[in-house]
Amino acid sequence: MSRFPIWEYDSLTDPKARSVYEEIRSELGFGIVPNLFKSMAIYPGFLEASWNQFRSVILEGSLPRILKEMIGVAISQANRSEYALKVHLHSLSALGISEEVLQMLVLDFANCPLPEREKAVINFGLIAATNPQSLTDAHYQQLHQLGLDDSEIFEIIATACLFAQVNQYTDAIALDIDSL
């Protein structure tokens, strides 16, 4: 049971929160507002800032969104953050990939048949979120050699940090999983 109320659109009185909900519903791609954001409506300023961060990191940029979601699955799995894992798996499923296949890939990441570049990116993101101090020049160099530029590496880190933060937040408030 979530420790904060889950605000539905109709019960919102704050115009800022209402307009953020509308943006999420139209831009996120699932036609719903996830509980993650509904739980933030108690503080519309934070809701707006979080949504803007989510939009710029996940919905914009040049890394494929599917790859960002995979980073999210890997991080949530490592953090054993149930809410985020479910949401990412749902996102990927909405993008056309079955949840079973995704889970299998995450459980046996080393042997998954993704191209070397994708695997390196997911691995980098996972380290950035879970053990950032262990990132070395060699990690950066590897991505450069695989054709990534600084802005793309930044995007991986921004993605990793956002998902780590979401994990902490959703675990801290024991957020209920959306009825998807």
Added chain:
Amino acid sequence: MISSSEPPPNEALTAQNPEQLLQTTRQLLANVQALSSRVVTIHEIALAINRSLNLEEILQVVGKQAKWLLDFDHLSIFLWHQDSYQLKTLFGSPLELNQAAIAPTGFIGLTLDSGKPQLVQEGSPISLPVYASGLIVPLENQRQIIGTINFATRQANAYTLDDSRIGYLLALQIAAAIQNAARFEELNQLYSQLEVEKSKSDQLLLNILPVEVASELKHFGKVKPVYYESASVLFTDFKDFTKLSQKMAPEVLVAELDHCFSYFDRIVEKYNLEKLKTIGDSYMCAGGIPTPNRTHAVDTVLAAIEMQLFMHLHKAQKIKQNQPYWDIRIGVHSGPLLAGVIGQKKFAYDVWGDTVNTASRMESCGIPGRVNISQATFSAIKDFFQFEYRGKVAAKNKGEIDMYLVTGIKHHLAIDPVGLLPNDEFVELYMAIHSDRAIAPPFCQWTSARNPKPLSVPA
């Protein structure tokens, strides 16, 4: 040859090692997943490139995002347009492109000819310079092949049939985006041409109509005649034109008229008058239309004096060259009139009313080489010019009317002894009656007020 780790093809499923079967299933599922994720990525790339209608931007996105689909050390786009081509490198070092590559047996030529993706690997009939493997995919849109997208790597036998399918899906999206960009570019060029033609037609319209009237005609398809309480109409006519024209070759005659009337056009523009028309050797213009002002009579008479001076100098030159010349009669009258455009074809801005008839009489009753004006014009300009009163002169259908010959600007208002050029005092006086006191008068270029500073006239 089948490796020992793979199950024999005909063995019953139950006879296989369940653990191995599970492993194989997982592997197959993972392969499906990998393929699905690449298809989703193509969809993302398609969305990104379809946001732009600029070829460079489209190729930039492809160069950045295609790496999430296929591993490569080189990525380029070959574009074929009519008889020319270009090769744009999007990643890695440029690919050497010689005639052999474009020939029907080359990696580009074969792809263009067959319309099918070509896998370049060990033992294949085509090869790439430098790189061990390649995937050359046709860019096809609406059954037209516009080029190829080329992936290459130093790794041997790097690309599979799945890669080829992925490349083909991507190529379809890129080809459509490139074609859209090309169509957009063509559309822009057409718009530019249209703009040029429109500006030409606008200019033509402005040659025959005042700006305000042309704008009204364009917006409403017609022009409402406007009544002006006071305007000045000027007519000129060459004395003995018909007689002289019989002695001149038509082209010489036309050239001569063109020379004079072109000069008149410049004078009319300088004094902010509106040219109305020429009828044979007669020239007609007016002051105070289409934008009313209080100085129209002064402006029109100043223009008349300049026309008179021009013809005088022209005559002197002709006499010197022993050539025939014309004397000019100029008449001006001021009064109310209607101005507008009538007709649907070959329309023109014109004026109507008794003022026009009287102005015509001022010209026909005028004296060659002189500026003949009516009582009404005289009353409007008497503070600026000096005159010879002619008394009452009989004018056709008008009876006897007062007429004056303008002899020049008043002595104290001119900078020259014969009264052709206004001085600063003239300008001060002129600005005192002008409705817009912030403007510089049209004739100030030869006065000390030539710098169009705001004149120090009382408000």
